[in-house]
Amino acid sequence: MYLKILPFNKTLLKKDWKITKWLSFVVAGILFFTMTLGVISTYNNYQIFLKEVEKYPERYTNFDENEYKKSLQQALQTSFTRLTGFEPNIIIFSPMIVAAILFGEEKRKKTFEVLSSMPFSRWEIFFNKAVIAYLNIVLPFLINAAIMIVALGISKGLRDFYSAGMVVSWFTADAFRLFVILSFSLLFASLTGTTESQLVLTFIFFIFPLGFAGLVELNMSIWGYEMSVIHSFLDTFGGYMTLSVLDRMDKIPVAFHILSAIAKLIASKLLFDHNKFERNGETLEFESVETFFKLGVAGCASLLFGVIFSWFGEGDIYNSGSMIVVLGYIVGFLLGWYIASYSIQINRAKA
Amino acid sequence: MIKIKALDKYLGGIKILDNINIHVKPGSIYGLIGPNGAGKTTLIKSMVGIYQPERGEVIISGENIKDNAKIKSRLGYVSDYQYFYPSFKISEIAEFYKGAYPHWNDDRYVGLMNLFKLDEKKKIKHLSKGMRAQLAILLNLSIMPEVLILDEPTSGLDPVVKRQVLNLIVDEVSSYNTTVMISSHHLGQLEQICDHIGIIHEGKIILEDSIENLKSNVRKIQVAFKGELPEEIKNNQNILKIDSIGRIHQMVVKDNLEVVIETIKKYNPILLETIDMSLEEIFIYKMGGEGYVFEDIAL
Numbered sequence: 094m095y096l097k098i099l100p101f102n103k104t105l106l107k108k109d110w111k112i113t114k115w116l117s118f119v120v121a122g123i124l125f126f127t128m129t130l131g132v133i134s135t136y137n138n139y140q141i142f143l144k145e146v147e148k149y150p151e152r153y154t155n156f157d158e159n160e161y162k163k164s165l166q167q168a169l170q171t172s173f174t175r176l177t178g179f180e181p182n183i184i185i186f187s188p189m190i191v192a193a194i195l196f197g198e199e200k201r202k203k204t205f206e207v208l209s210s211m212p213f214s215r216w217e218i219f220f221n222k223a224v225i226a227y228l229n230i231v232l233p234f235l236i237n238a239a240i241m242i243v244a245l246g247i248s249k250g251l252r253d254f255y256s257a258g259m260v261v262s263w264f265t266a267d268a269f270r271l272f273v274i275l276s277f278s279l280l281f282a283s284l285t286g287t288t289e290s291q292l293v294l295t296f297i298f299f300i301f302p303l304g305f306a307g308l309v310e311l312n313m314s315i316w317g318y319e320m321s322v323i324h325s326f327l328d329t330f331g332g333y334m335t336l337s338v339l340d341r342m343d344k345i346p347v348a349f350h351i352l353s354a355i356a357k358l359i360a361s362k363l364l365f366d367h368n369k370f371e372r373n374g375e376t377l378e379f380e381s382v383e384t385f386f387k388l389g390v391a392g393c394a395s396l397l398f399g400v401i402f403s404w405f406g407e408g409d410i411y412n413s414g415s416m417i418v419v420l421g422y423i424v425g426f427l428l429g430w431y432i433a434s435y436s437i438q439i440n441r442a443k444a
Numbered sequence: 445m446i447k448i449k450a451l452d453k454y455l456g457g458i459k460i461l462d463n464i465n466i467h468v469k470p471g472s473i474y475g476l477i478g479p480n481g482a483g484k485t486t487l488i489k490s491m492v493g494i495y496q497p498e499r500g501e502v503i504i505s506g507e508n509i510k511d512n513a514k515i516k517s518r519l520g521y522v523s524d525y526q527y528f529y530p531s532f533k534i535s536e537i538a539e540f541y542k543g544a545y546p547h548w549n550d551d552r553y554v555g556l557m558n559l560f561k562l563d564e565k566k567k568i569k570h571l572s573k574g575m576r577a578q579l580a581i582l583l584n585l586s587i588m589p590e591v592l593i594l595d596e597p598t599s600g601l602d603p604v605v606k607r608q609v610l611n612l613i614v615d616e617v618s619s620y621n622t623t624v625m626i627s628s629h630h631l632g633q634l635e636q637i638c639d640h641i642g643i644i645h646e647g648k649i650i651l652e653d654s655i656e657n658l659k660s661n662v663r664k665i666q667v668a669f670k671g672e673l674p675e676e677i678k679n680n681q682n683i684l685k686i687d688s689i690g691r692i693h694q695m696v697v698k699d700n701l702e703v704v705i706e707t708i709k710k711y712n713p714i715l716l717e718t719i720d721m722s723l724e725e726i727f728i729y730k731m732g733g734e735g736y737v738f739e740d741i742a743l
Contacts, residue, residue: 104543111536112529203527210492211544212517370494371455441456 105213105221113194113229120187121233127179128172129237135165136250162253169255173263181339184270187230189295192278195222197288200373209370219365223279223358230271238264269347270338274299276354276361277335283364284382286375287440302327302334308396315403315418375440383437391429398425445470445623446491446591451500453483453490460486462647464500468640471621473613475634478644484627485524487644488595491625492521504591517546520589524596526576530569534562534579538586545587556582559608573600581609585616592616594626598633610637635723643727655723662726665695667708668715677711680704684729696721696729 139162146153171177176184199205208218241260245251281295297304310323331337332345333353368378377383402421446468453461460483468474478484489495491502493509493516502509509515528537534557542548557564560578562571571579577600584592594613598606614637616622628634634641635655642652662684668691677695678686682704684696692715697704701718708716 104540107543108529108540112531202530203525204529206489206494206523207527209494210516210519210521210523212513212546213544214511214513217513369496371489 100217109225117229117232121236133244173259188275188278191226192282196282197291273338273354276357279361283361290376311400387433390433391426394429395422395425447503453497472639473624475638475641476627482644483647518590520584520592522580522594526580528568535564547588553586592624631724664719668692
């Protein structure tokens with residue numbers, strides 16, 4: 094057997110890079126125009142503004158150069174330490190999209206079938222895809238970090254506004270976030286059989302803690318119950334969800350997220366080993382989770398329709414009547430069950 | 445070289461392959477014949493490691509194919525529809541195969557590219573179905589396979605290229621002693637190149653034999669007498685079927701051809717000749733006797 098402990102395979106790496114590189118360059122471009130360009134032109138803009146003040150002092154009578162400089166420094170510090178502008182979208186969606194191209198698309202186009210008849214082990218296929226996926230999403234940040242550091246070397250004035258250390262810690266934090274979200278995306282890549290179901294389910298479960306808690310909260314309020322329990326639950330456990338890497342990194346140890354991401358990667362690999370290629374193109378790779386999926390969709394739809402039906406009244410059972418809300422639950426459950434079953438049936442593999 | 449033992453495969457809870465047993469000798473061409481939906485593609489995908497069978501095993505060159513990269517490096521597979529990366533150029537796909545298969549032969553690749561007149565710079569998405577099939581065949585021959593498995597390789601090809609491909613396969617076997625399994629729903633096409641055939645119907649191999657055996661066991665005789673057809677001949681147990689047009693009678697004879705000819709000669713026929721039967725005709729008589737209707741199985 095050709096199985097190795099770390100099965101780097103140049104052929105697979107090249108192939109996976111070739112099909113995903115466009116994403117890396119697009120993201121690098123977006124990041125450059127939405128963040129890097131603003132950062133590296135700070136000093137330039139600062140100088141232009143100072144000239145403007147010099148030229149028209151009457152317009153800026155209360156202008157304080159130090160205060161202005163300080164505000165620019167703070168703004169840059171914020172953009173390096175917190176997710177701002179377009180950056181959160183890139184952090185959330187680039188891992189999901191790259192995982193969908195490398196897994197969902199290969200399943201949809203049935204190129205996985207070709208790969209599995211070639212002299213590659215499943216471990217090799219999975220490992221090299223995971224490596225390229227991570228490189229692909231980290232590269233735009235690396236390129237932009239490099240540009241920002243090179244700009245520091247070229248322009249001495251920029252050094253008053255940010256340092257190489259700030260750029261490195263910005264890059265490290267985002268590389269960590271991307272790793273966590275990629276591991277989550279790969280888990281769904283191994284669970285689903287089409288690009289669409291992979292993208293939709295990854296995103297739904299990514300926001301699920303918030304979305305589901307929100308639905309429960311709304312339903313409780315319809316029936317007149319207090320929802321502080323949900324707030325305290327989210328407060329306590331919300332930080333442990335994948336979603337929290339976007340915001341609450343200070344509250345939960347980074348090690349927890351790293352270990353959790355490694356566990357998800359291992360689970361993804363084990364699930365991928367058990368993927369049956371005849372189910373490629375189906376909504377879910379495993380028949381055993383179909384009932385759970387249908388119940389999940391039906392349950393959420395039921396809660397959602399309970400809320401929607403309550404709007405026929407004033408948003409609570411006293412005005413709309415409990416029967417209306419219960420009817421909403423039933424309609425939602427049946428509709429959710431039907432939609433989930435339909436999406437499974439429509440993609441069912443044929444002999 | 446290829447041994448399939450007691451293979452069962454289910455798809456969507458339905459048994460698609462039922463206790464398949466096949467043995468393909470080294471350096472021979474095995475034709476797998478069956479109508480659409482008979483289980484040919486499922487069997488082939490189970491053989492090359494795409495599908496995992498629920499029961500049974502596929503042994504190639506003495507080793508189980510399952511997760512066996514070493515065996516797969518000498519296994520060529522041409523699928524019924526060529527699933528390539530559409531954005532890749534032909535040269536890039538060739539580079540990918542070259543990196544994956546350790547026995548890749550550049551000279552052979554260049555020779556076959558010239559033969560098929562394909563443009564290396566063309567992207568896969570711009571190739572016609574026939575060109576894709578040609579590409580799949582040339583790539584899988586360039587890897588210098590010990591075993592070559594082809595699923596309907598000539599479907600979508602024009603007659604000239606079809607002939608070219610079939611000749612290439614025969615050449616491959618004679619030059620490199622490659623073991624070939626080829627599937628088709630056209631008996632006539634495989635008759636010209638196969639040593640053995642297996643007929644698959646509703647997931648079961650219902651007939652498996654060498655072409656030589658099949659042809660020697662069932663023959664056709666054309667005979668004419670001055671008078672009526674003698675009763676002894678009409679009632680001969682070895683004659684499966686008699687078609688008469690005027691005084692000329694065509695008989696399908698199963699086994700004991702010499703005995704039948706001796707019997708005919710006793711009645712001084714004015715015409716007596718044996719005619720070779722096509723595989724299609726043999727199949728009709730052979731399977732018809734076992735309750736299968738030819739049209740259901742092989743068209």
